[in-house]
Amino acid sequence: MAAYTPPLDDMAFVLHDVLAVHDSPLPGYADLDRAFTAAILDEAGRIARDVLAPLNATGDRQGCRLENGTVRTPEGFRRAFELLRAGGWTSIDCDPAYGGQGLPYVLHAAVGEMHSAANMAFAMYSGLTHGAYTAIHAHGSDAQKAAYLPKLVTCEWTGTMNLTEPHAGTDLGLLRTRAEPQSDGTHRITGQKIFISAGDHDLAENIVHLVLARTPQAPAGVKGISLFIVPKYLPNPDGTLGERNALSVGKLEEKMGIHGNATCVMNYDGATGWLLGPENAGLKAMFTMMNEARAQVGMQGLAQAAGAYQLAAAYARERL
Structure with a gap:
């Protein structure tokens, strides 16, 4: 099966030639020059291609299993999740007051697209965590934020x-x-x-x-x-x-x-x-998470379509 290829040129085109993020007045966007976004997306794409994509078929074949009240994830998922956490990939746009990097959400979305295209089942673990972080950040008390947000930001x-x-x-x-x-x-x-x-x-x-x-x-x-x-x-x-x-x-x-x-x-x-x-x-508080999930589902649809297109195009080129 053909490997996943991160669409880095397409992403750079959208960010810089279509959206012109570097010229946007939105907070944090002035830092998003081509070199800065390339450094982040190149590494995120490498992880998607070399770490997550090879685990996609493994995860689908093995699935999760319930053992003595605890769910065990497929082989390799835990090691990959630790890699994601250690690299700070779960905290890209999160509030620096709770250990986040404070970068614009658009970078979080771009990284999420590649990781979802490579292995959506895996990407959902951190994706749902980000939604819970957002809901508690918006509606939680100071004590709740202090207790939960730093751990959710890092996906501990x-x-x-x-x-x-x-x-x-x-x-x-x-x-x-x-x-x-x-x-x-x-x-x-x-x-x-x-x-x-x-x-x-x-x-x-x-x-x-x-x-x-x-x-x-x-x-x-x-x-x-x-x-x-x-x-x-x-x-x-x-x-x-x-x-x-x-x-x-x-x-x-x-x-x-x-x-x-x-x-x-x-x-x-x-x-x-x-x-x-x-x-x-x-319900109002939950819809903070739900509305983020809606945007994420749209991103996942795009990601799956992109991954499917890559496989279909490779098959069309290589078939006898």
Whole structure:
């Protein structure tokens, strides 16, 4: 099978000849001259071509597996994820106050396109984490930001979004997951969520779930939905990890083409959660993550089309 070739010339053309990023008045864009963007995209493309693309078929063949309550990712995924973290590729556009590089989002998108084209199942682990980072950055308290954002920026901890339930599909007004308030200010989260991408894995030491649920006196429909931070392991005040939270993976589900990403049924059995943003305003807060995900899905579509075109063109040239 033909190898993935990063479209570096096309990206340079779009950034500099079409968008003229270096001349933009947007913050940070003045630094994006051709040499600067080339240095970043050349290395990101090398990783996509030499590290991620070879793992794509491996991930699809092996898939993820659930062993004793923990999801194991395909061979090579963990080593590649550590390479991504060590190189700072998860923090390109994140807030420097929490360890990010503070570069424009357009560079994050360009790097994401190549990594998704090479291996979308792998790229989803950090992609979903970026969405959780964005939601907490926009709606979290100062204490929540301090506790979670530095770890999400580096992908030492990863993130998910928990919306869909078995009986409701995409109709969030029907969700039943409960959030019972506790005397210490936390909530006990009880319910089941399905189709949770990257819901569990062995790539990071903790997983931060953003979970939609209802408090006891919540209004009916979407106006009564709140959003909660529900980590796999409860963080201690000093930032270390404490006890395992009362949540588990019920089973792994199958999605064609992304077997290397763990699509989980998540069970919450009185798990400890913290309200993110105001009560009953959870859908608005979650849509901060959802709107970013929409842009990411568009990017993924472009990435898959580009990768498919490369393979089709190579096949057309080489076939007998």
